[in-house]
Amino acid sequence: MTAYILRRLLSALLTLLGVAVILFVLFRMMPGDPTAQIISPALDAAAQDRLKQAFGLDLPVWQQFIIYLKNTATLEWGRSFTTGQPVASLLGGWLVNTLLLMSTGLVLAISLGVVLGIFMAARRGGPLDNGATVLGLVFQASPPFVIGILLLMGLSYQFEIFPSGGMFTPGADPGNTWALITSKDFLEHLVLPTLTITALYLSTPMLVMRDSMLEVLGSDFVEFARAKGLSPVRVLFRHAARNALLAVVTVSSLILGFAIGGQIVIETVFSWPGMGKAMVDAAMQHDYPVAQAAFFLMAAVVIGLNFITDLSYSLLDPRIRLGTT
Amino acid sequence: MDRRDFVKGAAALTATAAAGIGQAQQAGAPVAKRSILTATAQFDPARPEIARVVAQSCKSLGWEVEANPIDYNQGITKVINEHDFEMFLVFLPGTAIRIDPDFFIRSIHHSTEHKRGGFNWAGYKNDRVDALATVQSRLMKIDDRRKPVLEAQETIFQDQPGTVLAYTQMTMAHRSDKLKGLVPQLGEGIGGFWSDVNMEVAGDGFSRTGSNADVKHLNPVAVNDSMEFMELSMIYDRLFRLGPDGKPVPWAASGMKLVDDKTIDLTIRSGMRWHDGKPVTAEDVKFTFDYHKKWKAPFFLAALNNVVAVELPSPNTVRIRLENPSAPFVSNVMATMFLLPKHIWEGIPEKVGIDDPLKFPNDKPVGSGPFKFDYWRRGSELKVTAFREHFNPPKCAGIIRITYGSHDALAAAIEKGECDRSRYILSPALVDRIKNVKNVVAKGYPSHGLYHLAYNNKIKPFDDPAFRQALNHVMPRKMISELILLGYADPGASIISPISTFWHNPAVKVPAEDVKKARDILAKAGYGWDAQGKLLSPRGK
Numbered sequence: 001m002t003a004y005i006l007r008r009l010l011s012a013l014l015t016l017l018g019v020a021v022i023l024f025v026l027f028r029m030m031p032g033d034p035t036a037q038i039i040s041p042a043l044d045a046a047a048q049d050r051l052k053q054a055f056g057l058d059l060p061v062w063q064q065f066i067i068y069l070k071n072t073a074t075l076e077w078g079r080s081f082t083t084g085q086p087v088a089s090l091l092g093g094w095l096v097n098t099l100l101l102m103s104t105g106l107v108l109a110i111s112l113g114v115v116l117g118i119f120m121a122a123r124r125g126g127p128l129d130n131g132a133t134v135l136g137l138v139f140q141a142s143p144p145f146v147i148g149i150l151l152l153m154g155l156s157y158q159f160e161i162f163p164s165g166g167m168f169t170p171g172a173d174p175g176n177t178w179a180l181i182t183s184k185d186f187l188e189h190l191v192l193p194t195l196t197i198t199a200l201y202l203s204t205p206m207l208v209m210r211d212s213m214l215e216v217l218g219s220d221f222v223e224f225a226r227a228k229g230l231s232p233v234r235v236l237f238r239h240a241a242r243n244a245l246l247a248v249v250t251v252s253s254l255i256l257g258f259a260i261g262g263q264i265v266i267e268t269v270f271s272w273p274g275m276g277k278a279m280v281d282a283a284m285q286h287d288y289p290v291a292q293a294a295f296f297l298m299a300a301v302v303i304g305l306n307f308i309t310d311l312s313y314s315l316l317d318p319r320i321r322l323g324t325t
Numbered sequence: 326m327d328r329r330d331f332v333k334g335a336a337a338l339t340a341t342a343a344a345g346i347g348q349a350q351q352a353g354a355p356v357a358k359r360s361i362l363t364a365t366a367q368f369d370p371a372r373p374e375i376a377r378v379v380a381q382s383c384k385s386l387g388w389e390v391e392a393n394p395i396d397y398n399q400g401i402t403k404v405i406n407e408h409d410f411e412m413f414l415v416f417l418p419g420t421a422i423r424i425d426p427d428f429f430i431r432s433i434h435h436s437t438e439h440k441r442g443g444f445n446w447a448g449y450k451n452d453r454v455d456a457l458a459t460v461q462s463r464l465m466k467i468d469d470r471r472k473p474v475l476e477a478q479e480t481i482f483q484d485q486p487g488t489v490l491a492y493t494q495m496t497m498a499h500r501s502d503k504l505k506g507l508v509p510q511l512g513e514g515i516g517g518f519w520s521d522v523n524m525e526v527a528g529d530g531f532s533r534t535g536s537n538a539d540v541k542h543l544n545p546v547a548v549n550d551s552m553e554f555m556e557l558s559m560i561y562d563r564l565f566r567l568g569p570d571g572k573p574v575p576w577a578a579s580g581m582k583l584v585d586d587k588t589i590d591l592t593i594r595s596g597m598r599w600h601d602g603k604p605v606t607a608e609d610v611k612f613t614f615d616y617h618k619k620w621k622a623p624f625f626l627a628a629l630n631n632v633v634a635v636e637l638p639s640p641n642t643v644r645i646r647l648e649n650p651s652a653p654f655v656s657n658v659m660a661t662m663f664l665l666p667k668h669i670w671e672g673i674p675e676k677v678g679i680d681d682p683l684k685f686p687n688d689k690p691v692g693s694g695p696f697k698f699d700y701w702r703r704g705s706e707l708k709v710t711a712f713r714e715h716f717n718p719p720k721c722a723g724i725i726r727i728t729y730g731s732h733d734a735l736a737a738a739i740e741k742g743e744c745d746r747s748r749y750i751l752s753p754a755l756v757d758r759i760k761n762v763k764n765v766v767a768k769g770y771p772s773h774g775l776y777h778l779a780y781n782n783k784i785k786p787f788d789d790p791a792f793r794q795a796l797n798h799v800m801p802r803k804m805i806s807e808l809i810l811l812g813y814a815d816p817g818a819s820i821i822s823p824i825s826t827f828w829h830n831p832a833v834k835v836p837a838e839d840v841k842k843a844r845d846i847l848a849k850a851g852y853g854w855d856a857q858g859k860l861l862s863p864r865g866k
Contacts, residue, residue: 044442047621048441079684090703093703152737156741164738165738167705168702267730273702
């Protein structure tokens, strides 16, 4: 088991290093000079040089690369070109905001998907099965902003039940973070973006769970459990569902990867001050330190989640653990 | 102009095209195809559209032109730093410091400004304009400057180093049920300082002022474009403020005396305090100049090079010695630079463990302005409250400056009443959409900003003034103002907008769109047309 974990960990770290290198190269291949964005054209040549020097852009590329690697390894990431803030402190705040939103939405999408999937499989071809399939596919097929904007139009602009965006009502007292995120105000702001995320990502776990359930329900051990005289509910949940869950765990890590991409759009639609929006802004403004760190962090989250998925496999299915030796 | 007029115009062109063929035998090679560099629709929906209609109009001369919208950063790097472009369509925003004519006359047209980072990217050179631009920048009396400014405008218009296509308005929106007493300011609309301090706000007294762009930072030394002034100007004071009409108003300096052309004496207003209670002194003012100069604050670097020394001849007097007389010094430095409290900035950056004040976050700014910093939640909101001890205290309780995800989200928040004012321009299409909503006032406010088409004067065919003059007569100005900019703009001509009544030269008139006239100018300059109506250069050129 330890060897397995170590091997997975090593490959995760190597992947991260690869990501770091690619990011450095990619951002320098982007059209446009960063100085053109962070340095106003209203500045004369001397002022441009002054700013280049302040942010280390006057150094040769290889030196910038070494500084960058060092910064990435120490998780320092230097300072933002546009704001002058240490990147780590900037990203910390944004990441928390993003995780708050994304985890709520995805937990809801996956758990709801799993439960619906079980019932759909239990009543295959019934109205729930058909209805949920169609609805799930429609949600999945629509671009994220469409669902978000429709929800905003209906529940915010038309009926004024929920606020139109942001994390808090402007001017809400900024007490400590914990008090803020447990406040009614925050929860109200959370509803619409969470619903959007749930709707967007519901179908995959739901359909995968359904199919996997159907397969498991047809297998011998389920037959046997039924023959033992176990109650149908017990068979469905304890025996079939547990085995079917493995497939959902697999796709969940994939969903997370997609969700991180979709987050950018959702945060823009709902003015949510998170990582996705910050990434877009930083990329547009050629704020290398922030953009690189944000993309790196996102990659780290995906790779980290994959790592955890791998580990949870081995917990759910001992065969995988054994197979590695 | 409606569609029918356009078709009619097009028909007229075909007729004149035929008329021009006669000259073909004297003419040389076809005029090379050129492209108009501009920003993408994502950056500004209007620009690629304007470039396209301009290209279309150039075709009426038998000359191929194409629109080339590219990433904004890439574009300005090519233009400003490398001068690598043929035509460049740009929006020059009418910021408050550009009300002084120095920017539009000297920065854009003086031949020495054709350099990396300079605004004369067209490479324009006219000795008379150079002389006039220099003279106006050194005359310390505003009335003396008017004459050279007016003359320069006319000469520039004759020479057409670039064409002014449209004067734009600032399209903005606010809630009339929440805000009273807004004071529109030239170049800043209702989002500027004079509205901040003069508006009365219903309810809890805090204005919810929204923008689609986040506050970048709160470090007054690190500002590098005037957009970054907006929030800082509430918290920090300046020696002067540019008034609603753009004229400097005495502020932290209660009086100014010109000892001679190169020596300015300022009287520092008494009784001012920093937000932490310490008094604002002449020491602080001297420190501010020295600090900006020592650390080469990028925005002021060039202007401060002209400052020889800042002295304190008496306890509340500051004497500034300049190397050369500088007319825009008041608006571009004294009404722009933010006063720093010496007792806080003295040890920066060393005492906070960094090597450069440009990297100083200044998370808890202490200024002497009419608003005190309260808190800033990055990416979502900045809150400032009224500083009652200020000599010109705000009429509202404070301002909460909110960041929205997009122009659309901002417009929707104003429509719903969650937000009561747009800080800066809201896109014309959205202003048009919400202008009829109850309690919403959405409209255009005067600005001296303009859409400008620069020609690279160093390359063919733009090195020929006659060619540029001809282009001036085919520009589809009406279509740009009315159809693309939805009427929130007026056709342009002089480089100084008529909004600046004092500086604008009324003798410069918007030319009518007249393809025949353009063709006549070209024919007279030796251009011709081949059998297909293609424009040919004069023989030997």
